[in-house]
Amino acid sequence: MSASDMINDCPVLDLRNIQFSFTHAKYLLSEEAIIQTQIKDFKLGNAFADAFIVGKLFILEMYTNAVSGVSLEFEDRDIISIKDFSREEINHIFKTAKSMEPIAAKGSEMLRGKILATLFFEASTRTRLSFEAAMHKLGGSTIGFAEAEIASVKKGENLADTIRTVDKYSNVIVLRHPLEGAARLAAEFAEVPVINGGSGAEEHPTQALLDLYTINKEKGRIDGLKIAFAGDLRYGRTVHSLAYALSLYNVELYLVSPESLKMRREVLQTIKEKIPVIEKTSLEKIVPLVDVLYVTRIQKERFPDPAEYAKVKGSYKINLQTLSEAKKDLIVLHPLPRVDEIAAEVDNTPYARYFQQVWNGIVVRMALLSLILGATK
Ligand code: ASP
Numbered sequence: 001m002s003a004s005d006m007i008n009d010c011p012v013l014d015l016r017n018i019q020f021s022f023t024h025a026k027y028l029l030s031e032e033a034i035i036q037t038q039i040k041d042f043k044l045g046n047a048f049a050d051a052f053i054v055g056k057l058f059i060l061e062m063y064t065n066a067v068s069g070v071s072l073e074f075e076d077r078d079i080i081s082i083k084d085f086s087r088e089e090i091n092h093i094f095k096t097a098k099s100m101e102p103i104a105a106k107g108s109e110m111l112r113g114k115i116l117a118t119l120f121f122e123a124s125t126r127t128r129l130s131f132e133a134a135m136h137k138l139g140g141s142t143i144g145f146a147e148a149e150i151a152s153v154k155k156g157e158n159l160a161d162t163i164r165t166v167d168k169y170s171n172v173i174v175l176r177h178p179l180e181g182a183a184r185l186a187a188e189f190a191e192v193p194v195i196n197g198g199s200g201a202e203e204h205p206t207q208a209l210l211d212l213y214t215i216n217k218e219k220g221r222i223d224g225l226k227i228a229f230a231g232d233l234r235y236g237r238t239v240h241s242l243a244y245a246l247s248l249y250n251v252e253l254y255l256v257s258p259e260s261l262k263m264r265r266e267v268l269q270t271i272k273e274k275i276p277v278i279e280k281t282s283l284e285k286i287v288p289l290v291d292v293l294y295v296t297r298i299q300k301e302r303f304p305d306p307a308e309y310a311k312v313k314g315s316y317k318i319n320l321q322t323l324s325e326a327k328k329d330l331i332v333l334h335p336l337p338r339v340d341e342i343a344a345e346v347d348n349t350p351y352a353r354y355f356q357q358v359w360n361g362i363v364v365r366m367a368l369l370s371l372i373l374g375a376t377k
């Protein structure tokens with residue numbers, strides 16, 4: 001159900017003093033910003049207006065999830081935030097992904113005639129190619145752009161119009177956008193399902209699903225594990241989504257980052273209510289304790305000030321020396337691309353599982369596409 005379908009049933013909510021942060025717009029909802037108007041009455045047309053609406057939709061969605069519970073249906077469903085998934089649903093995705101492993105090797109015609117549109121307003125190699133490969137392996141086809149620079153967006157078209165147009169060309173849309181909340185906005189305007197392929201520094205839900213799938217496959221379980229994240233926990237969206245997802249399990253989470261790149265407060269607050277979380281700035285004592293070490297790149301492109309980036313650049317380097325005290329069956333993961341956080345000498349050790357992660361990304365995305373498009377139940 002889209003947010004606008006629900007809006008009529010929603011009581012008047014008082015949104016005063018609720019702060020939303022967006023990459024390009026920080027907006028404190030004012031006294032007038034109370035949901036009691038039809039969504040169509042809101043003015044559109046620029047990033048600021050987009051962000052404004054997204055803020056309202058966000059509250060509305062939180063409200064409706066709270067009162068109605070999360071849907072168990074996958075067909076036609078948007079994938080915007082990992083927070084919309086329950087453990088049971090994640091399990092179902094895992095099962096479907098497993099069934100995709102032989103299909104990924106041979107190919108299939110399950111999605112013949114279906115079109116996936118990939119709209120990437122921000123650089124990507126893996127996510128876009130992985131979705132495209134997944135669609136092709138299921139017999140579907142793909143259209144899209146990888147550089148918003150060359151698309152009509154450059155001529156000043158707003159996101160809502162781009163989505164309303166692409167909606168008519170495709171059966172499912174994957175969107176990557178620098179503006180937090182953009183995927184949620186797109187889902188509101190598209191009739192076809194929208195998958196968030198990365199929304200600013202906020203979330204990357206399909207990456208979290210493939211990360212979880214990898215952990216489960218490599219370790220045989222998720223419950224009971226000690227897991228460390230190292231690197232940029234502030235701007236890295238993959239760790240935000242993965243942290244939310246892990247909070248559904250019985251895990252201990254170690255967050256290792258420079259002081260200035262600590263985990264976003266809103267993520268921390270949410271997960272701390274559910275699982276033990278230990279924050280550290282040094283990796284040394286943590287490595288011997290953990291079963292999974294998830295390393296991330298410092299997200300240079302998201303730093304408002306290059307001098308701040310220079311201070312933290314190269315903060316953590318995982319090499320054979322760093323891993324000398326590690327458990328024998330530790331696994332090292334990375335969403336990629338890596339810069340210099342993991343030395344090449346680690347690649348040939350049994351610890352390194354980041355290239356398996358890439359393969360798992362294909363089967364997980366095949367599972368999602370086939371579930372959303374109704375080819376698998
Ligand atoms: N920045 C990443 C890349 O180029 C984006 C992604 O793959 O998700 O690979």
Ligand code: ASP
Binds near residue numbers: 236238296297335337
């Ligand atoms: N590829 C991941 C992303 O798009 C991680 C990264 O870029 O560092 O968020």
